[in-house]
Amino acid sequence: MNKADLVTAMAEKAELSKKDTEKVLKAFEEVVMEELRNGGKIQLVGFGTFEVTDRKPRVGRNPKTNEPIDIPGGKAPKFKAGKALKDIVNV
Template identity: 55%
Template sequence: MTKKDLVSKMAESAEITKIQAEKALNAFLDSVGGTMKEGGKVTLVGFGTFQVSERQERKGINPRTKKPITIPAKKTPKFVPGKALKEMVDA
Protein backbone atom coordinates (compact mmCIF):
# COMPACT_ATOMS: atom_id res chain seq x y z
CA MET A 1 0.00 0.00 0.00
CA THR A 2 1.35 3.41 -0.93
CA LYS A 3 0.77 6.70 0.87
CA LYS A 4 -1.77 7.63 -1.82
CA ASP A 5 -3.68 4.38 -1.22
CA LEU A 6 -3.61 4.94 2.54
CA VAL A 7 -4.94 8.50 2.15
CA SER A 8 -7.79 7.20 -0.02
CA LYS A 9 -8.67 4.49 2.52
CA MET A 10 -8.55 6.97 5.39
CA ALA A 11 -10.76 9.43 3.54
CA GLU A 12 -13.32 6.75 2.73
CA SER A 13 -13.33 5.27 6.23
CA ALA A 14 -13.56 8.62 8.05
CA GLU A 15 -15.93 10.11 5.45
CA ILE A 16 -13.66 13.11 4.83
CA THR A 17 -11.98 14.48 1.73
CA LYS A 18 -8.67 13.13 0.49
CA ILE A 19 -7.08 16.53 1.17
CA GLN A 20 -8.20 16.41 4.80
CA ALA A 21 -7.01 12.80 5.13
CA GLU A 22 -3.60 13.68 3.68
CA LYS A 23 -3.26 16.63 6.09
CA ALA A 24 -4.15 14.35 9.00
CA LEU A 25 -1.66 11.69 7.90
CA ASN A 26 1.12 14.28 7.40
CA ALA A 27 0.40 15.73 10.85
CA PHE A 28 0.62 12.25 12.36
CA LEU A 29 3.91 11.49 10.61
CA ASP A 30 5.38 14.86 11.61
CA SER A 31 4.32 14.38 15.23
CA VAL A 32 5.76 10.86 15.47
CA GLY A 33 8.98 11.89 13.71
CA GLY A 34 9.40 14.98 15.88
CA THR A 35 8.84 13.04 19.09
CA MET A 36 11.33 10.36 18.04
CA LYS A 37 13.88 12.98 17.01
CA GLU A 38 13.74 14.35 20.57
CA GLY A 39 14.39 10.82 21.89
CA GLY A 40 10.81 10.12 22.96
CA LYS A 41 8.51 7.29 22.04
CA VAL A 42 4.93 7.15 20.78
CA THR A 43 2.69 4.38 22.09
CA LEU A 44 -0.62 3.60 20.43
CA VAL A 45 -2.25 1.01 22.69
CA GLY A 46 -3.11 -2.11 20.72
CA PHE A 47 -1.31 -0.92 17.58
CA GLY A 48 2.30 -0.57 18.67
CA THR A 49 5.15 1.64 19.81
CA PHE A 50 7.43 3.85 17.74
CA GLN A 51 10.75 4.43 19.51
CA VAL A 52 14.41 5.20 18.96
CA SER A 53 16.98 2.45 19.25
CA GLU A 54 20.63 3.34 19.80
CA ARG A 55 23.31 1.24 18.12
CA GLN A 56 26.72 1.11 19.74
CA GLU A 57 29.93 1.85 17.86
CA ARG A 58 31.33 -1.41 16.50
CA LYS A 59 34.13 -2.87 14.43
CA GLY A 60 33.59 -4.04 10.87
CA ILE A 61 35.54 -4.97 7.76
CA ASN A 62 35.53 -3.01 4.52
CA PRO A 63 34.55 -5.69 1.97
CA ARG A 64 36.49 -4.00 -0.82
CA THR A 65 39.83 -3.54 0.97
CA LYS A 66 39.40 -6.18 3.72
CA LYS A 67 40.73 -3.62 6.22
CA PRO A 68 39.08 -3.16 9.64
CA ILE A 69 36.92 -0.08 10.06
CA THR A 70 34.97 1.49 12.89
CA ILE A 71 31.24 1.77 12.31
CA PRO A 72 30.01 4.82 14.27
CA ALA A 73 27.21 4.72 16.81
CA LYS A 74 23.85 5.92 15.55
CA LYS A 75 20.18 6.17 16.39
CA THR A 76 17.62 4.22 14.35
CA PRO A 77 13.81 4.21 14.35
CA LYS A 78 12.12 1.08 15.68
CA PHE A 79 8.52 -0.12 15.67
CA VAL A 80 7.27 -2.75 18.11
CA PRO A 81 3.81 -4.06 17.17
CA GLY A 82 1.12 -4.29 19.83
CA LYS A 83 -0.90 -7.34 20.78
CA ALA A 84 -4.05 -6.32 18.89
CA LEU A 85 -2.08 -5.68 15.68
CA LYS A 86 -0.32 -9.04 15.98
CA GLU A 87 -3.66 -10.79 16.46
CA MET A 88 -5.22 -8.90 13.52
CA VAL A 89 -2.40 -9.95 11.19
CA ASP A 90 -2.42 -13.56 12.44
CA ALA A 91 -6.18 -14.01 12.02
Protein backbone atom coordinates in the same frame (compact mmCIF):
# COMPACT_ATOMS: atom_id res chain seq x y z
CA MET B 1 0.26 0.30 -0.76
CA ASN B 2 1.81 3.71 -1.30
CA LYS B 3 0.94 7.00 0.41
CA ALA B 4 -1.76 7.92 -2.12
CA ASP B 5 -3.43 4.52 -1.69
CA LEU B 6 -3.25 4.91 2.10
CA VAL B 7 -4.85 8.37 1.95
CA THR B 8 -7.64 7.04 -0.25
CA ALA B 9 -8.33 4.07 2.04
CA MET B 10 -8.27 6.24 5.16
CA ALA B 11 -10.57 8.82 3.56
CA GLU B 12 -13.12 6.14 2.72
CA LYS B 13 -12.97 4.59 6.23
CA ALA B 14 -13.25 7.94 8.03
CA GLU B 15 -15.70 9.42 5.52
CA LEU B 16 -13.47 12.45 5.04
CA SER B 17 -12.18 14.18 1.93
CA LYS B 18 -8.83 13.07 0.58
CA LYS B 19 -7.48 16.56 1.16
CA ASP B 20 -8.43 16.52 4.85
CA THR B 21 -7.15 12.97 5.26
CA GLU B 22 -3.81 13.92 3.72
CA LYS B 23 -3.53 16.81 6.20
CA VAL B 24 -4.22 14.41 9.10
CA LEU B 25 -1.64 11.90 7.85
CA LYS B 26 0.97 14.65 7.39
CA ALA B 27 0.25 15.97 10.90
CA PHE B 28 0.64 12.44 12.32
CA GLU B 29 4.00 12.02 10.56
CA GLU B 30 5.22 15.40 11.83
CA VAL B 31 4.17 14.71 15.43
CA VAL B 32 5.87 11.30 15.42
CA MET B 33 9.09 12.71 13.94
CA GLU B 34 9.17 15.63 16.37
CA GLU B 35 8.56 13.41 19.40
CA LEU B 36 11.27 10.94 18.34
CA ARG B 37 13.71 13.80 17.63
CA ASN B 38 13.15 14.96 21.23
CA GLY B 39 13.95 11.47 22.53
CA GLY B 40 10.37 10.56 23.45
CA LYS B 41 8.18 7.67 22.41
CA ILE B 42 4.63 7.28 21.17
CA GLN B 43 2.61 4.35 22.41
CA LEU B 44 -0.59 3.42 20.59
CA VAL B 45 -2.10 0.63 22.68
CA GLY B 46 -2.88 -2.40 20.54
CA PHE B 47 -1.14 -0.97 17.48
CA GLY B 48 2.45 -0.42 18.55
CA THR B 49 5.15 1.84 19.89
CA PHE B 50 7.44 4.26 18.08
CA GLU B 51 10.70 4.94 19.93
CA VAL B 52 14.38 5.74 19.46
CA THR B 53 17.08 3.18 20.24
CA ASP B 54 20.80 3.73 20.70
CA ARG B 55 23.14 1.78 18.45
CA LYS B 56 26.56 1.00 19.82
CA PRO B 57 29.61 1.43 17.61
CA ARG B 58 30.78 -1.87 16.13
CA VAL B 59 33.28 -3.39 13.74
CA GLY B 60 32.04 -4.68 10.40
CA ARG B 61 33.72 -6.17 7.35
CA ASN B 62 34.05 -4.84 3.83
CA PRO B 63 32.58 -7.67 1.74
CA LYS B 64 34.92 -6.99 -1.19
CA THR B 65 38.21 -6.83 0.69
CA ASN B 66 37.25 -8.56 3.94
CA GLU B 67 38.97 -5.70 5.79
CA PRO B 68 37.48 -4.58 9.12
CA ILE B 69 35.73 -1.22 9.11
CA ASP B 70 34.47 0.82 12.04
CA ILE B 71 30.73 1.47 12.03
CA PRO B 72 29.85 4.44 14.24
CA GLY B 73 27.09 4.27 16.81
CA GLY B 74 24.05 6.48 16.72
CA LYS B 75 20.33 6.60 17.18
CA ALA B 76 17.74 4.77 15.10
CA PRO B 77 13.94 4.89 15.00
CA LYS B 78 12.21 1.69 16.04
CA PHE B 79 8.64 0.42 15.78
CA LYS B 80 7.49 -2.41 18.00
CA ALA B 81 4.15 -3.94 16.99
CA GLY B 82 1.46 -4.24 19.65
CA LYS B 83 -0.47 -7.40 20.49
CA ALA B 84 -3.57 -6.57 18.44
CA LEU B 85 -1.47 -5.86 15.33
CA LYS B 86 0.52 -9.07 15.82
CA ASP B 87 -2.70 -11.06 16.25
CA ILE B 88 -4.18 -9.65 13.01
CA VAL B 89 -1.04 -10.47 11.03
CA ASN B 90 -0.74 -13.99 12.45
CA VAL B 91 -4.28 -15.14 11.64
